[in-house]
Amino acid sequence: MKSYLGLIPISAKVHRRQNRMTILCIVFAVFLVTAVFSMAELGVRIEADRLLEKHGSQELENLAGSTMAQTLYPIAAVLTLLILIAGVLMISGSINSTVAQRTKFFGMMRCIGMSRQQIIRFVRLEALNWCKTAVPAGVALGIMAAWLLCAVLRFLVGGQFSEIPVFGISITGIVIGSVTGIAAVLLAARAPAKRAARVSPVEAVSGNEKGTGALRHGAKLCLFRVETALGIHHAVSAKKNLILMTGSFALSIMMFLSFSVLVDFVGYLMPQYSDASDIDISGSGGADTVDSGLLDTLSGMEGVKRVYGRRTSFQVPVEISGAAEGFGAAESSGAADLISYDDFGLDCLKKDDMLKKGSDISKVYGDSGYVLATSDADSLLRIGDKVKIGAEELEIAGLLKYDPFSSDGLTHGEVTLIMSGETFIRLTGITGYSLISVQTTGNVTEEDVEAIRAAAGEDCVFSDRRDQNTSGTYRAFAACVYGFLFVITLVTVLNIVNGISMSVSARTKQYGTMRAVGMDGRQITKMIAAEAFTYALSGCAAGCAAGLFISKWLFDVLIAAHFAYAVWELPVNSLLVILLAVILAAVLAVWAPAGRIRKLSVTETIGEL
Incomplete structure (x- = not known):
């Protein structure tokens, strides 16, 4: 052994078990950072492909300023900072404990002439020695995680992801992951190295550090x-x-x-909505023109898992009591859209956690005097408010967290009331459906879909939404x-x-x-x-x-x-x-x-x- 630094690989073998957890912490830190930036770059690549297909190559010049890039990379940077700090603290704590257990060793090194600066250098290089295996292992795991995600998107999801390269390499992820691992080790080794350098030759006799105070x-x-x-x-x-x-x-x-x-x-x-449909059938002649008997016909056909329908009536005059001033104009009267949900639709609202706290959807089922209402932060409606439609007075039993019928989830001052099919028929006298939705089975065939189309007839608008499933x-x-x-x-x-x-x-x-x-x-x-x-x-x-x-x-x-x-x-x-x-x-x-x-x-x- 020509130099005291030759002790580093020997020490690594002797303390292999003690160092195992520290190495594992470095691997995890590098893995997380590599995977995070690889996935961020994957998202930007998907956006680039979308822009290229939609607008042509000239739009790629603006990719760095796109919402996707401006969102993903800063978030990845914040998460990387958290991982770096966590890695430094974990590794530093591990090295500190290792130094505390090797007080006698460092004291003996001082006895045979090693200076404090050499002790500091020894501890730092010993820590960097772990990076030889930990950093490549972390980078490899991060790359494989990105590959696995690409494979899932390409072969299991398909659609817009069908052309994603499975074995792409993110240079950004590799570089930042490696730098993060090495930086974490160097930062973590600073304090323990100085602590080891403070060990005096006298302490080698007892093996106890005097730093406890x-x-x-x-x-x-x-x-x-x-x-x-x-x-x-x-x-x-x-x-x-x-x-x-x-x-x-x-x-x-x-x-x-x-x-x-x-x-x-x-x-x-x-x-993801539990009542998301694969096929929609609506009336071509306006609202509520789909025969209610079609629902029973479709429910017994091959490839059909579930059939459910909705009825609608727009701009129905209503009066609301209990609401704050400002509804409609300055009075508590105005117009509302009425939408009927069958039992399955109401079940899905609860299952998808779309109701605000305090809502009691159980009151809405069947022929009842209760309804639900859409809402947002500016909505004036409250649970318990009374809604009068004609001679009927109903009570709002619950509020949705947002408006699922608008493009941005906001009500924009409009009132939408959701009720059971029985209540809707009692209030409006309308029995026909405006929309019938079909959820298909996993083994549905094109022949089954064509049979459903034929059953709907030419008077209905048939929409196959299976390719829109996310x-x-x-x-x-x-x-x-x-x-x-x-x-x-x-x-x-x-x-x-x-x-x-x-x-x-x-x-x-x-x-x-x-x-x-x-x-x-x-x-x-x-x-x-x-x-x-x-x-x-x-x-x-x-x-x-x-x-x-x-x-x-x-x-x-x-x-x-x-x-x-x-x-x-x-x-x-x-x-x-x-x-x-x-x-x-x-x-x-x-x-x-x-x-x-x-x-x-x-x-x-x-x-x-």
Whole structure:
């Protein structure tokens, strides 16, 4: 060995098990960044193909200024920054714990003449040595994730994605992913390298670093038992470690909440309705001219899964009481559009979560005196308002979150009332349908479709909407986003388990001493659990506070700016998932270190003191 740097590959082999989790953190960071930018570039490529097909090559010059590019790349940059910070905190915490366990090694290196600057260089190069395998592995996983998405879009979704190249390479994703991984390692190694350089030759004798500071007071026992109080004290006494652990967990939660917004974005971009039709049949002679008997005829035909219809009556005079002033003109009278839904349509409104809180759709079924109304942020209608149509008085039992019958989801001051078919017939006397919708089975044939067309007759307008179905595209993008969320959750769990395990390992001698003075295994477990849950709870508090703020910002940029009716709501489900993951990880993190400490020989510990 010609240089002290020759110890780096030897150290990597000796500490392969300890370094495994750190390498895994680097792989995940590079993978996430590479995949995020590859997917962003994929979205821009799709937009470029659309512009080329629609407008010609001259429009490609404006691609960089397009809404797609201006939206995807900044969002990718923000997510990359979060991943970078999370990676730095995770890797730094891991290196810190490794340095704490190798105090004797660095002290011995100082004894044989290694300078502080050489120690710093050694730790940094040792960290960079991990990048030789971690960065290529992360880039490869990111590229394969992009390939998998392209394959799903091309072969399973098809349509506008049928020409997407499956094995495309995103140079942007590769470069930014690699740079992010290396930058995270270099930034993470700064503080641990300086910490290692502070180890003096004298400390090599004991293997204990003096950086823990003088003990000013004992753990407070007024609220907890001694083992619990000691665990909390261990967590909060080491301020730097507490900040690193808390920040690391918080960043993981922030990333999860940020990526969760993408699930909502896909839902707004490609809304999926349970009553979406494959075939529409409408009257050519005006509204409600489709014979109601056609519904029964179609329901028994081959290839038909479900048939349902709607009746409409536009600009019906109504009077509303209980509404705020401003309805119609300055009075509570005006006109409204009436639309009938059968039981399946009403079920779908509830299933698709289209109703505002407080709505009671159960009152609307059958021949009733209740209706639903569309609404938006400027709507004056409220649940409980009375609507008088002719001699009949109805009550608004619920409000839709937006107007599904307008192009932008806004009501624009118009009133649309939704009611059951029986109520509609009672009020208007109209029995014919304005629209009959058909949902086909998965094995429907062209012959089946032609038979449905023939049954509708020439007096009806037949619309085959099967090629407009976006469920495949939605599932592809949703699966991709949920895949990212799974990876982030996995990183969170592994990070917590690794961080707490390393923290406990750094205090092995202290725990051994406690065992030597009479602390049993159950108390050791409770002490480690108290330390772990202190980190977890502080990380949850910080992560949820910052994560919700970022979630709201991303929602405003991605969704609210393009969908006027969109309203941000507290992501309760996402919060529950990530908090349960953190708690589960904390429980798992306690198990292995506690078992290792319980097996520690008391005589061995006494001999080390």
